[in-house]
Amino acid sequence: MSGRDADEALARVVREHAGRLAASLVSLLGDFSAAEDLVQDAVETALRRWPAEGVPERPDAWLYTVARRRGLDVLRRESNHRAKLARLRPPAPAEPDDRLRLILICCHPALSRAAQIALTLRVVCGLNTAQIAAAFLVPETTVAQRVTRAKRKIAEAGVPYRMPSEAETAERLGEVLAVVYLLFNEGYLSSTAERAHSRDLTGDAEWLASLLCGLAPNEPEAAGLLALIRLHRARGAARFDPEGRLVLLPDQDRSLWDHHAIEDAIALLTRAARRHRRPGPYQLQAAIVACHAEAPAWEDTDWPQILTLYDMLRRLDPSPVTGLHRAIAVRHVRGPGPALAELADLAGPLAGYPLFHATRADLLRALGRAEEARRADAEALRLTANPAQQALLRDRLSWT
């Protein structure tokens, strides 16, 4: 195993167990902050010792033991916590999974998005501050402060550790799915060959979505999000050329796609859609990506179907970004002129969004308005921080 594979294998083991340990500890202690500290401590110890000593046969029992010992040590003065910690045991396989409650507290709407993401990665996935900082390209102190502030807010503002009422659960799950989706997007857009050393957050997002599917089987949007993430990841191998440059969908070598994974994801999506008959934004987005994934070649793309799906999506989620993607479908069904007209209303809200300008440049170029296209590309380049996107736009500016 290469260093990276070994790290990933280790991360996977940690991820399987850290969240359950955290859930047990929070229930037991009723103190989110103290529980979180103990989990981080156990995870750090594991990451330090397992590479040399090997992963123990029962990693869960190992982590629980380390957390209990450490807890008895650091919480010496809190006899209340100590008595409880003495009872800490890894849950038996038949015990219900308590992690949904844990995820809901990490993604509580009273916390900022950035804090929700950082907490979820630390508490549910067992990432440490350094890994989160590297993945988001921010200083470690920033992540540490975010987590500290969030934990303080949970304690001082009285964020409860209990399942919300049934009526509230759907809304709160929506918040969780939004966090996972954002995490996936962040990981997907920042993944480049150059950054191969940092953690692949899309893997964590997929794992979280799959966990949510199991924990909230009555929410078809969880399945929709999981299918969406899997469909994107199935095409990962074709997204970069050997030099690490971004390859756009029309130019991708479709033989590099994982067609088996694509079939599975589409089957998952179809099952959820048939069983619940409650379409939502993630299911629709997944259905759109499925249209692309099923086309044997770019020329075979079923654009009228994609446009229909975008129309449905726009009714549920009338955001400017949805409008932008819909405009691309309009281009392929009705031509670049009508598509450009669709963009007119979006210029204000998407002025700072690089993809808006890149799309506009494409349409202008198709209409033979080369000079305006160049200016739009230059604006997109100015706005993007992503090296792969920058390279692509620079390339376009030097060729056109």
Place this chain on the structure above:
Amino acid sequence: MKYVLMFIETEEFAEELAAMGELERDAAYAAVERWFAEHADRITHHRHLAPKETATTLRLRGEPMVTDGPFMEGKEVVSGYAEIEVADLDEAMAVARSWPACPVVEIRPLA
């Protein structure tokens, strides 16, 4: 836990209220009264504040200064408050969510 719900008025809301006919305004006030009655067991006390034009702000650090108006000259001003006693933030949010009048409510736990 005790929380204070701060009711915050926006300019648009003040305009809407001003534009209402008498019947409509009575209905709006009745909705607020119903809300207080519904949550009476959780509300420890509550007050409506006089309009922002009556506010006076003192800045005590540096050169002491007295100014006419609320502490922040903004489009949103606190127009009243209610102190509630509930189990946790989720309950406080549930109470605040059903508030029928001005469009912004800030929830602050009492220290």
